[in-house]
Amino acid sequence: MEPQKFQDTFKRIEAEIRKVIVGHDDAIRKVLIAFFAGGHVLLEGVPGLGKTLLVKAFSAAIGMSFKRIQFTPDLMPSDIVGTEVLAESGGRREFQFKKGPVFAHVVLADEINRATPKTQSAVLEAMEEKQVTVFGESHLLESPFMVMATQNPIELEGTYPLPEAQLDRFFFKLLVTSPTQVELREILKRTTGTESGETNRVLSGDGGQHINDMKQLLRQVLIAPPIEDYVVRLVHGTQPAAQNGSVAPASVRNYLRFGSSPRGAQSIILGAKGNALAEGRVHVSYEDVEKVLYPALRHRIILNFQAEAENVSADQIIAEVVKQVPRT
């Protein structure tokens, strides 16, 4: 696939999503980057900001199958991955696998932190291995496959915070923020009148193949070794314990329990490549890295009690690391 074609497709999908989503340009772009990089996205924001709508619009734009799972405390793993049911066919009774909602190209795990850890972990294998195992039998998921989970940061009563292992499996964690006045006016205009935007399908025909080609191209994007080194230094910079003679910034030492895993570096590089292609370039620049740094790392660095007590956010720590780590 030609880079130009990638950019065109990318822009068209963006445009289609923007028909129904006002604002959140950065979130839309990051969702698309994560999708073409083969990752999953965790959307965090208070209710009513359009998280679910964003996912719906996205799936509609790419024309892929979409399933929504509303996570509740009584949700069982089998409700997600499916289960064996006794079915009668041709006078014979046999167990047949009944696919769960996870068998879709785009899965919306709405309010994922409301389900029990047991149910949450059922999504783990699906996210990482792109397959589920039921009664000892593995079932491949759709390709492309993407989980988009949402969580509410304020209603924490009766919720089960996602374990670090599961958080690490999300390519990006995107913060959905409140719209600005202008955006809110536009939202009101679109939703309270007679006119309503409708997302059109961008990819026609074999959309899956097209998306796979785009994903392949994204991985071929050129990245200079010094930029890779920069990413390595950044990820190392989030480690509270000194490594290889380097000393972590004071904020990292004071407020972090654990730094980013190697998955964080992978996410940064792939995200930067996606961003470069989206901007019409075939090589990664330092700016690309810094644009995807926050969503790639903010859920991978584990804050300690002191940070929570002092209301220090992960983004503040990352900003400090960026300040401390030189580009060259």
Added chain:
Amino acid sequence: MEALKEKSERGAPEQVILGLVTKLTHHALWDALLAILPPVAAVLYCLLYLFLNLWISPVTTLVLGCAALAVGALAIARRYRPNIPSAHLAAHLIDDRAAAEDRFLTLATLQPSPTAAFLVSRLRAEAVGLHGHIAIKREFPYRIKRHVYASLLISLAAALLFQLLLPLAHSTLHPQPAHELLRELAQRMAQRPNLRETARSLHNLSAKLEDPKVPMQEQRNLAQEERKKIDEQQKKQTQKQDRDLLNQAAGTLQGIEQQSGGAERKKDQDSGAGGIQSNLPQQGQGEGKQSQGSGGDSKGELDAQLNNEMQRGKMAQGNPRESGAEKNPGDQSGGTSNQPDPNNAGKDQSKERPGKTEGSRDEGTGRGKVSAEIPQGTPPAERFYKPGEGGAQGIKGAGYVTVQLPEELAAEGKGGGQKRDSKGGKALSSQVPVSNVPLPKHVPDAPAEKQQMPLEYRGIIR
């Protein structure tokens, strides 16, 4: 860098990067040269200066110069090598100037990969379009860094200080000999019509001062005489310049006197000359008040008392010249005493020393300042009890002085004095009275002018 050279054959962007690397390498070399050369030049200048002033030999100059050059070369290399720019850095700079969004960096550092060849081609094409926007020569001119100025200024200041302070230090450490100073003054005086005679006299004096055969004491005397003449002439002179010259000459001569006096004192101290202890009875009360004299490294004590033998002129070893020569030849200035001690008299007394050494002949003339201490009344010889006069034998109302001797002599005086006395009949003994009392004429081998004690002691003895 080699990879970049290979790549540069393929496309222009790599050539631009290579060109900038070369340019920045030259910049780094200039930086190192300009920072290190000034101190090296300053060191070489100082060496040359020392060499031209004959303070160091040519070989030393050559060796030190080579060492300075070697150290400089080493410093240049050390400073230059870390500053050699990498292709990465050069590409980064071009990206910044051309707003190339790291295209040049990627091209310069990317490992060739066949799978993404079409992407590299596209990237190179983009870079070619961008590198036309920058001109390496214009964008990256050589600018002299601040540390170069600092190095230059510090080196210059160091060299100037060296040139200014070294002669000063040299003259302080190695002052110009007095005779040379006098000769210079004489030359200057010779140009003044009124001072030609003085100039000639000073010239002669400088010749004598230069002559090592002339004893120091004589030099001092000559200087003193000359100074007196100059003092008198100075009073007569009306012209300021002449007065100034004479003033300078007087000052120089005074310095010579002090210098020679000091040298003699030092000589005395080095030879272990002791001080003098006075054990003078307080106005006939029969008890001596001791004052501890000190001087030299060794201390000696010799109780000198006048006895009947002395009165009779029977001084077994009591030749004052002989004993004095062993103790304090001609000068006791090395000692200190709480008593009115001539050794504490300082410079003024040292100036008067020629008078003392000449003995009683100069008594009336040569010691104006201490004349109050010198008995002016009865001649010394008459102070002895004459035969038939009642009273004890010896000097009328005589006290005694204790002469502090060098340690060696004192030891001999205490321990082996008697033995030596019996053997050679010459050695000193603690029994031997030693004083500065002028001996009567009839005492053989005791001419008054050869007495060894300063005349001031007579006052003490009295």
